[in-house]
Amino acid sequence: MKDEIVRTVSLKKYYRLGENTVKALDGVNLSVREREFIAVIGKSGSGKSTLLHLIGGLDIPTSGEVYVDGKKLSDMKREQLAVFRRRKVGFVFQNYNLVPDLNVYENVVLPIELDGKRIDRPFVREILELLQIADKREALPGMLSGGQQQRVAIARAVAAKPAIILADEPTGNLDTASGHDVMGLLKVAAKQFQQTVILITHDRDIAQMADRIVHIEDGRIVGAGDPDDKVSGGEAGDPYAGE
Numbered sequence: 019m020k021d022e023i024v025r026t027v028s029l030k031k032y033y034r035l036g037e038n039t040v041k042a043l044d045g046v047n048l049s050v051r052e053r054e055f056i057a058v059i060g061k062s063g064s065g066k067s068t069l070l071h072l073i074g075g076l077d078i079p080t081s082g083e084v085y086v087d088g089k090k091l092s093d094m095k096r097e098q099l100a101v102f103r104r105r106k107v108g109f110v111f112q113n114y115n116l117v118p119d120l121n122v123y124e125n126v127v128l129p130i131e132l133d134g135k136r137i138d139r140p141f142v143r144e145i146l147e148l149l150q151i152a153d154k155r156e157a158l159p160g161m162l163s164g165g166q167q168q169r170v171a172i173a174r175a176v177a178a179k180p181a182i183i184l185a186d187e188p189t190g191n192l193d194t195a196s197g198h199d200v201m202g203l204l205k206v207a208a209k210q211f212q213q214t215v216i217l218i219t220h221d222r223d224i225a226q227m228a229d230r231i232v233h234i235e236d237g238r239i240v241g242a243g244d245p246d247d248k249v250s251g252g253e254a255g256d257p258y259a260g261e
């Protein structure tokens with residue numbers, strides 16, 4: 019597909035636990051277009067985090083392939099994979115992962131500094147304003163609400179200008195209203211800066227805000243994982259409809 023940015027092919031991740039094999043992912047074929055905002059929804063233990071970790075190069079599949087921008091992750095050497103993780107993807111986690119003794123601004127620019135790149139200050143200011151935390155730039159994370167901390171984590175992910183943002187239950191620790199705010203702001207930021215978002219949630223309302231919903235069950239995608247497919251939805255559909 020022309021504007022495809024992520025493709026997984028027969029992706030499997032098995033864990034051996036004594037006599038048993040846990041099939042965390044069992045043959046996932048997923049295709050994501052550039053600038054798409056997709057929500058991966060599924061029950062606890064269905065394989066959502068495993069999928070995100072494999073796409074982000076944080077973990078290695080048992081078999082199958084992940085392609086990002088046409089490049090096979092399994093062909094990358096250790097060092098190349100580290101550069102891929104730093105430059106190509108931004109991670110947003112449920113527990114924010116902010117550095118407690120750095121202020122908001124310092125947290126946001128930290129990955130850029132660690133990568134030895136120049137900080138685009140007007141761009142960082144624009145992001146902080148868009149995410150409505152510009153007035154908190156001097157604050158330490160401990161002084162902020164959960165929703166504000168998550169917006170800092172999103173700002174940090176966006177600021178390094180990655181092509182893809184991988185968000186693992188970013189609204190999981192937030193109340194409904196803050197969760198919706200954070201999701202809305204993530205969506206606006208990603209559109210503005212032309213980033214692709216793959217977001218995990220088990221909240222159907224949150225998922226409805228995505229361009230497309232991919233439903234995962236027992237390590238497999240239910241329906242097809244292609245943007246043109248109308249089962250998993252060219253448009254956001256409710257995978258639980260008719261339940």
Ligand SMILES: Nc1ncnc2c1ncn2[C@@H]1O[C@H](COP(=O)(O)OP(=O)(O)OP(=O)(O)O)[C@@H](O)[C@H]1O
Binds near residue numbers: 062066
């Ligand atoms: N390191 C591991 N060792 C063994 N089993 C694992 C490991 N990591 C994950 N699993 C198993 O793989 C399956 C999928 O886990 P995963 O974390 O991807 O699910 P999830 O959909 O993200 O769940 P949740 O919504 O609860 O975070 C689960 O059965 C889990 O117990």
